[in-house]
Structure formats: structure tokens, C-alpha cells
Amino acid sequence: MPAAIFMMKRQYIVAIHRWVGLFMAVFLIIEGLTGSLLAFNQELEALINPEFFATAPAADAHQLDLASIAERAEQQEPQIRVGYFSVTHNQALLRVSPRQNPETGKPYAVGFDQMFLDPYSGKELGHRRWGDIAEGRANVMPFLYKLHMNLALNETGGWILGVVDLAWTLDCFYAIYLTFPKTFRPFFSRWRLAWQIKWPASVLRLNFDLHRASGLWFTPLLLVFAWSSVMFNMSSVYEWVTSHLFAYESEMEYMTGMMGKPAIEKPLLNWHEGLDKSRQLINEIADNQHFTVGEAMGAGYIPEIGVYTTTFKSDKNISAGGWGGVGLWVDGTSGENKHLFMPEGQKTGNTITMWLRALHFADIHGWLWYRILVCLTGIVIVLLSVTGIYIWYKKRVARLSTKRIF
Numbered sequence: 001m002p003a004a005i006f007m008m009k010r011q012y013i014v015a016i017h018r019w020v021g022l023f024m025a026v027f028l029i030i031e032g033l034t035g036s037l038l039a040f041n042q043e044l045e046a047l048i049n050p051e052f053f054a055t056a057p058a059a060d061a062h063q064l065d066l067a068s069i070a071e072r073a074e075q076q077e078p079q080i081r082v083g084y085f086s087v088t089h090n091q092a093l094l095r096v097s098p099r100q101n102p103e104t105g106k107p108y109a110v111g112f113d114q115m116f117l118d119p120y121s122g123k124e125l126g127h128r129r130w131g132d133i134a135e136g137r138a139n140v141m142p143f144l145y146k147l148h149m150n151l152a153l154n155e156t157g158g159w160i161l162g163v164v165d166l167a168w169t170l171d172c173f174y175a176i177y178l179t180f181p182k183t184f185r186p187f188f189s190r191w192r193l194a195w196q197i198k199w200p201a202s203v204l205r206l207n208f209d210l211h212r213a214s215g216l217w218f219t220p221l222l223l224v225f226a227w228s229s230v231m232f233n234m235s236s237v238y239e240w241v242t243s244h245l246f247a248y249e250s251e252m253e254y255m256t257g258m259m260g261k262p263a264i265e266k267p268l269l270n271w272h273e274g275l276d277k278s279r280q281l282i283n284e285i286a287d288n289q290h291f292t293v294g295e296a297m298g299a300g301y302i303p304e305i306g307v308y309t310t311t312f313k314s315d316k317n318i319s320a321g322g323w324g325g326v327g328l329w330v331d332g333t334s335g336e337n338k339h340l341f342m343p344e345g346q347k348t349g350n351t352i353t354m355w356l357r358a359l360h361f362a363d364i365h366g367w368l369w370y371r372i373l374v375c376l377t378g379i380v381i382v383l384l385s386v387t388g389i390y391i392w393y394k395k396r397v398a399r400l401s402t403k404r405i406f
Contacts, residue, residue, distance in 0.1 A: 010182070013174050018392055020167050025385040027151075027164045032385070034148035035225075036378030038141075039362040039371045042088075045141050052126050052138075054090045054118040063087065063119045066299045066310075067271035070094070072122030073115055079108040080115070081265070084300030084309065086321065091125075092117040095300070100265065149232070162234030168226040176219060179212055204394050211387040214380050221377045228360040231353065248349025254339065255305060264306035267332025274308035275299055277335040282312055282328050285340060291316050297325055306332045318343045319358040320366035 037044060046053050064072070069092045070082045077096070085094035094115045098107035116125040128135055131152070133143040143152065151157030181190035195216050197209040215222070231238040235252065242248045269277065275296070286293040294313035301308050311325040318324030327341035344351045358364055362374040 032381030039375040052116040086298035165229035228356040246349035247347040258305040263303040278310040319363035
């Protein structure tokens with residue numbers, strides 16, 4: 001009787017895995033292919049759009065400080081306001097938004113929302129409307145990013161992928177269950193076969209082994225990408241689960257709580273004053289909390305809540321980019337510390353969230369080997385989807401043939 005119940009449950013799970021897998025397949029093929037390319041986003045950007053990157057500077061050249069970069073951008077394009085921007089050795093990438101036209105009371109028709117500056121001279125290298133594929137090769141990588149993020153369908157695509165990502169997360173668990181041997185004695189000697197690909201074998205058998213074995217070997221990363229995708233596309237579900245399991249503070253709720261007042265378009269502190277205050281405060285915090293803080297990696301001004309935001313390098317950082325850095329919000333009027341973001345150690349749920357972001361964006365301390373692994377994982381996701389469709393198709397043909405015979 002217990003064996004019969006076990007087999008019955010297994011049949012149900014097989015059916016769920018089959019139909020959920022078919023529902024997800026096309027979406028995961030898109031996600032896998034675009035994700036593999038985005039693991040090397042910066043390198044591909046430089047290959048496709050070399051004009052957005054500065055040429056090698058002179059040996060004695062020094063990068064401009066972040067405040068000067070922001071000021072140079074606003075001087076060259078007076079109708080824009082600089083939002084958040086990051087700086088690397090050969091590029092300053094700035095998000096920008098239009099200022100309000102005092103004559104009409106409406107935003108200027110700027111036509112772009114990203115600027116590129118030489119981090120040494122401050123000279124503008126170009127600009128684009130992020131993700132607008134009508135602009136041609138300038139937006140090839142941003143358009144791939146939009147496909148990956150929301151199928152290039154904005155909120156509708158994000159909602160669709162959120163459902164897919166949640167189903168994918170659950171599928172990771174019962175897919176493992178389906179690899180277990182039907183008889184549990186001896187378990188490990190039988191389960192070991194599920195991790196192997198038999199060769200030579202028929203096309204169907206080879207597809208089945210590739211589907212099962214690659215899924216098992218990559219299960220940890222598949223689960224990381226599935227659940228972190230829920231975090232991006234269905235944040236309410238992610239935050240509900242995280243807050244019920246761990247101590248967690250929602251950054252979005254915190255930011256929303258600071259809003260409600262009129263946006264401060266022109267803060268009392270200018271770029272230099274705001275970022276100098278950020279440097280002073282972060283040095284004091286680092287001394288008190290016993291960590292080492294380095295140069296600023298990125299900065300911005302958020303008029304909706306009237307704060308300067310700065311991300312710093314430190315020995316606490318998880319990633320080489322801004323996702324896993326030490327961040328500080330400083331009031332643009334008073335210079336007060338409004339909020340400190342630490343990559344680790346504040347709350348368990350926030351630490352997990354920071355790690356999920358860094359893992360998803362293939363940015364763990366700048367490790368090349370991990371980026372290659374993420375690229376390979378995207379290919380495995382495509383492989384799982386294609387082999388799953390093939391297995392379903394062959395079994396469906398076999399079932400139809402049997403029905404015709406009888």
C-alpha cells in the first residue's frame with residue numbers, strides 16, 4: 001500500500017513537472033540565452049559601442065572625482081539632471097532625467113536617459129535612450145537586458161516572468177524528487193546513475209540523461225537564479241517569504257516611507273558638498289564599526305526623497321559593482337545621515353538579498369570564473385528547456401501511436 005501511494009504521488013508530480021515545464025520552456029529559453037550574454041555585458045558593450053568608452057589615458061592621468069563628473073555632465077547638457085552614476089577605469093555611465101522647463105512647467109524634451117563621459121577629462125562620449133532598439137546598435141545590449149528583465153513588455157512582461165519564476169523555483173524542488181530512485185534501497189548506488197550521461201545511447205535516452213543529469217549538477221545555481229528572479233519580478237512574494245523567515249528590512253518600503261513630500265529639485269548642498277559630507281560620515285562609520293572603506297564607486301541624487309546616495313569600496317563589499325557595496329544616503333539639505341546600507345551583517349534577510357543580487361548579476365568580487373559559470377548556466381537552462389520539450393514530444397507521439405493500435 002505505501003508503495004502504491006508513493007507511485008501515485010510520483011505520477012502526479014511527473015504530470016505537474018511536465019506541464020509546468022512546457023509552460024516555462026519558451027520563457028526560460030529567452031532568459032537563458034540573454035542571461036548568458038549579459039554575464040559579459042560590459043565586454044560586449046565595449047565591442048559593440050566602442051565610442052562610449054574612453055581611450056587609454058596618459059600614465060600620469062587622474063580620474064575626476066565623482067562630484068566633478070556630475071557637474072561636467074550637467075554643464076554640457078543643462079536640460080538634464082544627473083541621477084545615479086558609476087565610474088570604471090574607462091567610462092562614467094550616468095542615468096539622467098530632464099529638468100523642468102520654468103516657462104512651461106513641464107520637463108524638457110531631452111530624448112535620452114543615459115550619458116557616457118570620459119572619467120579623466122569629463123568630455124561627453126555619447127548618450128542614448130536606454131533599451132530603445134530603434135536607435136540601432138547603441139541599444140543592442142540594453143534591449144537584451146529588457147528582454148531578460150521583462151520580455152521588453154515593461155510591467156506586463158515583468159508580471160508574466162514573475163509567475164514563471166515562482167513556478168520555476170517550485171519546480172527546482174520537485175524536479176530533484178523525480179530523480180530519486182523508485183525504490184529507496186539501496187538509495188545512493190541507484191541515485192548515482194541519475195547524475196551520469198550514458199554513452200552511446202539512443203537520441204531519446206541521451207536527451208533524457210542530459211535533462212536529468214545537467215539539472216542535478218546545476219541545481220544550486222538554478223535555484224539561486226529562479227528565486228532571485230522572483231525577488232526582481234515578484235518582490236511582494238519574495239519580501240513576504242524573506243520577512244517571515246529572517247530579520248529583514250525592505251529597502252523599497254523604507255524609500256516609500258521617506259516620500260510623500262514635494263521633490264527637492266535643487267538641494268541646498270551642491271554635488272561637492274553632498275559627496276564630501278558622505279565621505280566624512282562614511283569614514284566615521286567605518287572607524288566605529290571597524291571596517292576599511294575606500295574610494296567611491298558611484299553616486300547620485302534622488303530628488304523624490306532629497307538625498308545624495310553614494311556607494312563605496314570596502315573590505316565588506318560582496319561585488320565589484322554597486323550591488324554589493326557599502327551605501328550611504330545623506331540629506332541634500334542638512335547633510336544628515338539618512339540611511340546606511342551594508343552588504344552584510346545588518347539583518348540576515350538583507351544579507352541574503354545582497355548575495356542573491358550579486359550572484360544573479362554575475363558579480364562576486366569580480367571573479368571571472370564565476371561569470372563563466374553563470375554564462376554556462378544560461379546555456380544549461382536552454383538545454384533543459386529544449387530537452388524537456390523533446391522528451392514530451394516523443395512520449396506524446398508514442399502514446400498516440402499506442403492509442404491508434406488499440
